Amino acid sequence: MKILVCITHVPDTTTKIKFTPDGSKLDTTGVQFVIGPYEDYALSRAVELKEQFGATVTVLNVGTAETEPSIRKALALGCDNAIRIDAEPTDAFFVAEQIAHICKQNNYDLILMGRESIDFNGGQVHGIVGELLGIPSFSPVMKLDIEGNIAKMAREIEGGKEYLQAPLPLVLGCQEPIAEWKIPNMRGIMSAKSKPLQVIAPVNPQELTKSLSFELPPPKGACKMIPADEAEKLIELLKTEAKVL
Amino acid sequence: MSVLIFVETTEGKAKPSSLEAVGYGAKVAEMLGTSATALVLGDAQELEKLGNYGANKVLHVADSRLNTGIIQAYSNAIAQAMEKENASVLVLAKSSLADAVAARVAGRLKAGLASNVVDLPNLSNGFVVKRSIYTGKAFANTAITSEKKILAIKKNIYSVTPTSNTASVEAFTPTLNDSDFAAKITNTEKATGTISLPEANIVVSGGRGLKGPENWGIVEELAKVLGAATGCSKPVSDLHWRPHHEHVGQTGVKVSPNLYIAIGISGAIQHLAGVNSSKCIVVINSDPEAPFFQAADYGIVGDAFQVVPKIIEAAKKM
Ligand SMILES: Cc1cc2nc3c(=O)[nH]c(=O)nc-3n(C[C@H](O)[C@H](O)[C@H](O)COP(=O)(O)OP(=O)(O)OC[C@H]3O[C@@H](n4cnc5c(N)ncnc54)[C@H](O)[C@@H]3O)c2cc1C
16 A cells, blocks of 8 residues: 655644734744644554554655655654645645646545645645546545455544545545644654655646735733622623624 | 536435525626526426526436435536536535535636635636635635636525525436446445534534543533534544534534534634634633634623523523
C-alpha cells in the first residue's frame, strides 16, 4: 500500500493573529508555525496503517523552504520520504493541482490530508484533488479502516456519524478521533534527518481566487457582569437589551 | 447567466441554513441583474415555497437514490445543473455535506470557491467576498477571478424576510453513472429529537467545570427551555462525557448562533475560535479570571450548580 499525506504549515492554534499595518499580509513576528492539527491526525493514522500493513508513507507539502521543519517532523513521526513543491501555496486550486500532478505519477492507494487548513479554513483541497484524479473524496473522516481493497470509514455529519465504504484509491479529509496524536521519539527524530526529501518545481501556476486584504474583527465591548445571586436577571437582559430571546 | 443555490434537505424539508442561502443567493442574483434558481436533490416537499425566500425557479431532481447525501453523485448533479442554468455563481450553506460537495464542484468546473463567506459580495471592482479565516480570528477580502464562482456561506450572516411569492418547479434529470454511487453509506447514527448544533439559533455549552457527565442535566434543561442545541468543550468529548459531534471549537464544530451560553468553560483560544462569531456570548464560570469573560457580552461569576437552576427558573417564566 502507498499512502500520501499532504500537510499544511500554519500558525499554531494559540497564535494571536495580527496583520501588517497595511493589512496586506500576516504579521509573522513571534508566530510559531506547526503542522495543522487535522494533518497531525492524518499523519498518525497513516503511520498506524503502515505498522499494520507495511505501507510506504510519503509526506507532501506545497510551500517554501521555511516549511521544512514541519516536513522533517512528519518524517520523524514515521513517514518514509517527503516531497516539497517549492511554491507559495496561494490558492486551493493551485495546491490541489500540485498534489494531483504528483499523484498521477505515483498511484497512491490513499491520499490523506486534514479536513481543512486552520489558516484559510477552505476545506476544499481534498475535493478538488478527487475531481482532478477522478476518484472519490470524503471529508470530514473520523474513522478509517482498510479491509483488502475497501476503506471503511465514518464521516461526521450534523448531530452524528455516517458510516461508509468505498474501494481504493480515495482522497480523505481527516479529523479527530481518526487516530491518537503521536509525538516523535528520539530515534524518529534522528532518522528523519537522513530520509529523502525531494524538492520539485510547481506546475500550472494558476489561481482562481486572490486575497486582497485582511482585517481583524472589531474589538468586543466590555462584558456586563451580573451578580450570581441575581442570576435570574440574565433572561430579562437577553430579552430586552441584547434582544436575542 | 443565473445564480444557482443548492438547497440541502432533511426528511424532505429545506434546512433553515439553506433557506438563508436562498435569500442570500436571490440578493446576489438581483445585484448581478439575473435570476435565482434553487436546486433540490432527492424526494422533497413544498418546493414552490422556496419562492418565499426569493428563488424564481426550483429545479428538482426527484431521484430517490439522492435521498442520502452521496458526495460524488451530488457534485455531479450540481455541476450539471450549473451548466443547464448557465449559472455563473453557486451559493450553498456550509455543512458537512455541502462543504465536501462544493469542493468537488470547484474542481470539476474550475470554479473559485470562497468558504465561510460572511457578507454579500462587493461587485464595484470585480467580485470580492469577505470571508472568515484563521477559524474566526480574522477576515480576508478575496477576489474570485474565475468565470464560475462558488460561495459557501456561514450561518446567520444574512437575514431574509419571507414573502408570499412562490417559485415555479421544474423537474430535472441529470445523467448520473454507477461510479457516482460507488461509495455505499452503510449506516447513519444521528441524534433524534434534538436541535442540530450548527443550525441552532441558541447554543448552551458545558465544559470540564461541570465535573462529569452525570451533571449535564442542567445544561440539557436550560437548552430545552430556550429551544437551544447543546455543545461542549473538547476535553468533555475527549473524555466521552458527550458525543464528538457536540464538540465546539478550533478542531470541532464552528457555530455562529444569536446566543451562545458557556457554562464551566475556561475560554481557551481554541474554544473561542469556534464561537467568536456568535452575536451574543454569556459566560458562567466560578473563576473571575477565566479568559472567556474577555470574549463575553454578559458574565456571571459563580458556581454553575447554583447559578444555572436560577436561570432555568427565570427562563421558564418568560
Ligand atoms: C490543537 C488544539 C486544538 C484544540 N481544539 C479545541 C476545540 O476545538 N475546542 C475546545 O473546546 N478546546 C480545544 N482545545 C483545548 C483547549 O486548549 C482547552 O484545553 C479546552 O477548551 C478546555 O476545556 P474546558 O474549558 O472545558 O476545561 P478547563 O480549561 O479545565 O476549564 C474548566 C472551567 O470551568 C470552571 N469551573 C470549574 N468549576 C466550576 C463550577 N462549579 N461552576 C462554574 N465554572 C466552573 C473553571 O473555572 C474553568 O474555567 C484544543 C487544544 C489544542 C492544543
